[in-house]
Amino acid sequence: MPPLISLTGLHKSYFNEEVETPVLHGIDLKIDSGEFIAIMGPSGSGKSTLMHILGFLDRPTKGTYAFLGEDTSEKNDDALALIRATKVSFVFQAFHLLPRATVLENVMLPLLYHPGIAPSDREAYARKAIASVGLSDRESFLSSQLSGGQKQRTAIARALVTEPALIFADEPTGNLDSASGLQVMEVLEKLNAAGHTIILVTHERSTAEFADRIVHIKDGLIESDTRSHKRRRASADVKLK
Amino acid sequence: MHTTDLLSSAFTALRRNTGRSTLTMLGIVIGVGSVVLMSSVGASMERVILSQISSLGSKSMVIFPGSNQEGGASQVFAGHDSLTFEDIERLEQLTTIESVAPIVFMPGPVKRGREESSAQILGAHPNFFHNQNMEAAEGRLIDTFDEDRSARFAVLGPDAKEELFGESDPLGKEITVGERSFTIVGVTKPLGSQFFQNADDRIYVPLSVARQETGQKYASYITMLATDSFDIAFADVKGLLRSHHKIENPKDDPEKDDFIVRSSEQANDILSSVSLGLTLFITTVAAISLLVGGIGIMNIMLVTVTERTREIGLRKALGARPRDILLQFLAESIALTFLGGVIGLGFGLGFGFLIAIIVERFLSTYEFVVSMPSMIASLIMACLTGVIFGISPARKASLLDPVESLRYE
Structure with missing residues (x-):
């Protein structure tokens, strides 16, 4: 079975009026399904750029990116959008919830773009995802009425709703207090225990320690790739799906 | 999506x-x-x-005294003496014209007891009712017999009837126009408005009576019906009037005429x-x-x-x-x-x-x-x-x- 993600000699440069700013200098990386991996690095190291490329929000300048064994470099924008709609999802530091929409409406949003889920099934999918993050009693609340932790759990439910192969979490605890941050990380840990592949981008060691594997990036190159000793593990009896 | x-x-x-x-x-x-x-x-x-x-009919035309001004605007001269009764006699002889009906306006006021009406008084030839497709709602219209013997009969438009008699029956009752008494013999069916004037607020008396009372030697306007081809009748009428009024107008310039011919076709x-x-x-x-x-x-x-x-x-x-x-x-x-x-x-x-x-x-x-x-x-x-x-x-x-x-x- 091919790895979920396989990067070979991945480069990324930004161009501003013909001035090239290289960010990634040749990344080789393999990630298997079911892994919980943390990408760490200081500010400007290229970790966010790597996440955007891995999540099909951006394209590499050079190198190959095979997803589920298939090279993605020749895919057009619509094909990449389809992968985003069906196979990957994101949890952002800034939550990115629609402020005047309810929790249910926010969680249903990705289903608008999922070709495999009928409109009549959307509510059921969304309710299931909301229940899995423990927010069933907040379903009809506007996202602006939620606490920071609840907002991030709503964002996780939104990421879960399409049942993706891969979830990206970009500094998911960055805007939360430590108690809420812990809750969010526990939810991600449970998701991983339930079989979801999670790629966590963070600069906080304590957050990265929830992952099985930590990849350090520095100056656009992988500095280290180590198996981590997990700080805590979600209870096995939690049902997510 | x-x-x-x-x-x-x-x-x-x-x-x-x-x-x-x-x-x-x-x-x-x-x-x-x-x-x-x-x-x-x-x-x-x-x-x-x-x-x-459409109430006038497609073969209907009206001649007013006056002239067309430069730029196409027309000026009707009320009281102008260009349409004489000799013109009318000649127009009646045209084979392309079925009927001719001159109108002479009569001054008011119209009274019934203490009730007064602002209705327009028209001395109308009996052909007028035919030319205008008018019918009686009550009683009858003015006929040739009334015209010939200058009977002091009047026919009311529905609004004039309402003004003077309200709901009561007007037939056989009398009204005064100026100093003269007239007996009501009929009420017309509603016509609505014609050229933005209320055609129902009118009182019709025989043309001969109106001529006697006003001493007028010319028609206020003339209504006509063409027999068949409207275009030929239209040309005939203009030709006849120009010849009788000694107007040289080979280029059919309406500014040179002293009359204005209006037809339903033109109105269209x-x-x-x-x-x-x-x-x-x-x-x-x-x-x-x-x-x-x-x-x-x-x-x-x-x-x-x-x-x-x-x-x-x-x-x-x-x-x-x-x-x-x-x-x-x-x-x-x-x-x-x-x-x-x-x-x-x-x-x-x-x-x-x-x-x-x-x-x-x-x-x-x-x-x-x-x-x-x-x-x-x-x-x-x-x-x-x-x-x-x-x-x-x-x-x-x-x-x-x-x-x-x-x-x-």
Whole structure:
């Protein structure tokens, strides 16, 4: 079975009026399904750029990116959008919830773009995802009425709703207090225990320690790739799906 | 993204910005509203005029004393002596003319006891009723026998009857015109208005009586019916009058004549040109309003795209294709203009109805007309405005880079 993600000699440069700013200098990386991996690095190291490329929000300048064994470099924008709609999802530091929409409406949003889920099934999918993050009693609340932790759990439910192969979490605890941050990380840990592949981008060691594997990036190159000793593990009896 | 999702997303976005949406729609509301209102009023007026023309019949013509002025405007000279009774005798001899009916106006006032009427008094030849397609609602009309013996009989229009007699039966009763008494022998059926004058507020007396009372040697105007070919009769009448009045007019220049011939056919032509003018006017108003409204919509949609940059980034991250974003913003812009169009339609029809209620009091044949083609055209134009002015902001939104959009502050 091919790895979920396989990067070979991945480069990324930004161009501003013909001035090239290289960010990634040749990344080789393999990630298997079911892994919980943390990408760490200081500010400007290229970790966010790597996440955007891995999540099909951006394209590499050079190198190959095979997803589920298939090279993605020749895919057009619509094909990449389809992968985003069906196979990957994101949890952002800034939550990115629609402020005047309810929790249910926010969680249903990705289903608008999922070709495999009928409109009549959307509510059921969304309710299931909301229940899995423990927010069933907040379903009809506007996202602006939620606490920071609840907002991030709503964002996780939104990421879960399409049942993706891969979830990206970009500094998911960055805007939360430590108690809420812990809750969010526990939810991600449970998701991983339930079989979801999670790629966590963070600069906080304590957050990265929830992952099985930590990849350090520095100056656009992988500095280290180590198996981590997990700080805590979600209870096995939690049902997510 | 399904069509229902697009519509629901568009109307949700409008609902979340009710104040701004309302202001943005105003241009479209005014544009569509004014087009629908003007079309409705135009169609109502056209119907009034057409009913007046058709009540005269297609072979009917009227000759007034006066002349056509430079630029096409005509000037009827009331009291002008160009239409003599000798003209009438000659016109009666034309084989292309079926019947000729001169009219002589008589001064009032008209009284019945203490009741006074402002009705117009017409000394009418019996042919007049035939030429005008008039019938009696009660009693009878003036006939040749009344005319020949100068009987002091009068026939009332329905409004004159109402004014003088109310609900009571007028037949056999007397009224005074000036110092003379007249016996009522009939009441005509309603005619409505003719050329914006109330044709029901009239009193008809025999022409011979009116001539005796006024001593008038000329007709105030003449009505005629052509026997068959209207065009030939029309040319015959003009030729005869020019020859009798010694007017050299080989180029058929109406400015040189001392009479004006008006026909229902001409009225139709005038109506057509007025309709065309009105249509052009409405189209111009619509184009200007929709242009102004469209610019407003484009402006607001550009602001909306900027304000919702992060939402666009998010939607793209969640799997929206550029086409989905384009259609979403285009749908919002079309929803704005469609809703504006529907509200404008409501306002236009509402005002048109109000105007009809008011005008009906003065012009009994005026009725509220809904111009379906202009309503449909207005709505289509409004939606097209949404497409034309919404496409650029929607395209801008669809081309936004998702990463940059998510970072937008």
